[in-house]
Amino acid sequence: MAKNIQSLERAAAMLRLLAGGERRLGLSDIASAVGLAKGTAHGILRTLQAEGFVEQDAASGRYQLGAELLRLGNSYLDIHELRARALVWTDDLARSSGESVHLGVVHQRGVLIVHHVFRPDDSRQVLEVGAMQPLHSTALGKVLSAYDPVARGQAVENERPALTARTITAVAEFEAVLELTRERGWAVDVEETWEGVAAVAAPVHDRRRMPVGAIAVTGAVERVCPSGEVRPELVAAVRDCARAVSREIGAGRF
Known part of the structure; x- marks a missing residue:
């Protein structure tokens, strides 16, 4: 049986986290919630941000879902x-x-x-x-x-x-x-x-x-x-x- 790709599972967990609860979350909150070191979490978030799936508020540094997900959500x-x-x-x-x-x-x-x-x-x-x-x-x-x-x-x-x-x-x-x-x-x-x-x-x-x-x-x-x-x-x-x-x-x- 093929194994799941761990980095994709972690990215999916972060997106689900940002989709529920508070509208914006800080790096420490996200890392703690998904059980990752801050450095690892930051790397995944940075990749998601580059692809438009996550946005970072310039003032607070907190993360939220990005506009690209709105496009994917409209694919229905x-x-x-x-x-x-x-x-x-x-x-x-x-x-x-x-x-x-x-x-x-x-x-x-x-x-x-x-x-x-x-x-x-x-x-x-x-x-x-x-x-x-x-x-x-x-x-x-x-x-x-x-x-x-x-x-x-x-x-x-x-x-x-x-x-x-x-x-x-x-x-x-x-x-x-x-x-x-x-x-x-x-x-x-x-x-x-x-x-x-x-x-x-x-x-x-x-x-x-x-x-x-x-x-x-x-x-x-x-x-x-x-x-x-x-x-x-x-x-x-x-x-x-x-x-x-x-x-x-x-x-x-x-």
Whole structure:
């Protein structure tokens, strides 16, 4: 019979400890509770912290569960279920807006497109399901980074290449964009990823108000932003669609 890996058992014990009782625990408390020397406990905690499973409060030095566990906890919501719940609403959005619609989720260090509704005209289009989009420049990526702490960390800590002359690459400017996105509830990409292309996106939340995806309308910049600003009716339509899908997966009215 294969033996259990002791270091993983100890790490699991620490996570269970942090999940119950007090919200934050010090190193001595954790080491004592799981029966380890402080040095050994600190090494495991440091590894968990590096992976995002544990966070350390800068002021007190105490540990708590990290944002990455929130993502894993949301894994019960299968991507296929999210797509299935969004089918009718995204079809309606494409029809009413006259533009392409994308449904994306955070995956690795980018946005994975899990559903794509073609623009309802006779133009030749390429199915983008399975494609990856960057977090820092797309409307989908900005929305997900604004509401998902893990996505934000990936976008801030990793390289943000200039894809066009309009791409935001500076950390401070990018953080300001995320703050604005949270304030108004939607994000825009005007030729920051592809020349001549603009998009507007809004977040999809589950019953715990956790972000599980985002929906975007994408089209030629002259149609999406004819006067230099995104058309207000497009913003309203995208937000209404995202709210409807959120309700489909259990979120309350908001």
